[in-house]
Each structure stands twice: as C-alpha cells, then as structure tokens.
Amino acid sequence: QVQLVQSGAEVKKPGASVKVSCKTSGYTFSMFGFSWVRQAPGQGLEWMGWISPYNNNTNYAQKFQGRVIMTADTSTGTAFLDLRSLTSDDTAVYYCAREHLKHHWLDPWGQGTLVTVSS
C-alpha cells in the first residue's frame, strides 16, 4: 500500500524558513516524481513545483523561484520542501503528492502539513 506521511504542523515568524518532509512507503521511490501543492485557508489548490527523485530535476512555479528548494533523499524515500522568507501569505496547508513521471497526475497525496506564519 502506497503511503505518503508528512511532518507535523509548524508555526513560524515572518522572515523565517520552514522545511516540510514527506516520507514514502510501498513503492519504488525513484519511479515517480513529487509535486508540492499548497492551499491557503478557504482557498483553492496552488501548484508550487515538482522534483524527480530519479535525477533530482526540479521545476518550480515562477511565483516561488528563488524562495523554494525541493529535494529528495533516495536512501530514506523522503521528499522535502524548503520555503524561505515566509510571510503571512504563506500560511497554508502544504501537500506532497506522488506524480506519475510521464502523465503527471497526482496520486496519492500526503495528509497535509499546516504552516502558520505569524508574528
């Protein structure tokens, strides 16, 4: 059974950084990519970017360029999202999702990690 389990909720001050992890099990880690998607309170889904654990290629949404780093540790089957220079607009639930390498659909998703940015 494929599972993605994310790290717990975080509270950060403006200007800080946050690192969210996504631990996988039940499949060959390098055979799929990961997308990170966030959802602000009461809002829709926003795609942040993608990483392939196979070759560490990444593709970030322009909005997050220079502020986000996505990594993958094949030894532990874990993907990571690093987001810097946080503002209150970054308060959201952050999801990792396994991505089909060719057709890019997202399945399954992690349970989500709430990141709250507040002074």
Next chain:
Amino acid sequence: DIQLTQSPSSLSASVGDRVTITCRASLTIANYVNWYQQKPGTAPKLLISGASSLQSGVPSRFTGSGFGTEFTLTISGLQPEDFAAYYCQQSYRAPRTFGQGTKVDIK
C-alpha cells in the same frame, strides 16, 4: 501559464441528481486533464486522469470527458458522500495549474 476556468464555482444539488462541472483551458492541452475530489479537512483524491480514465476504486457514476480546451466531470446519481469540492488540473505543461474549484453542497 495555462489558465483553467471551472464552472460553476459552486452548486447546490440533491441526492440522485446528475451534476456536470466544466473546465476550460486557455489553450489546447489534448487530454491532459485530471480531476480531484476534496472533502473538508482532507487531502485531495484523484478521481479521473487523462480526461476520462476512472481511477481504481472510484464509483462508475463519475465520468470525465473532453479533449483540447473543454472538459467535463459528470456525477450521475449524486450520493451523500459526493458532497465535496472538485478541482480540475492540467498536466500538459508546467506549471501544472488547477482550476479554482467547484463546491458541491446539499440543496
């Protein structure tokens, strides 16, 4: 970036109703559309990939169709567990944008 416009943004329906949600893309994207269902407080769940391929375990009352720029998700015979938000997503090109969502609630 490819824009996806979903309509309606919300709708009220009764159990047993047939519901159709439309997703229009700002340029042609072949069949690279996926549909997700999200219930409050939970992660999205993939229902349909490649515009019309039903995922394993998803009830057959969900159908997807379309090609190019216009896509639809139809729920035939709405069930109580179908009241949720639905999102389309294009996987044709990065950034892999989502529609703004359609909330289906009980009339």
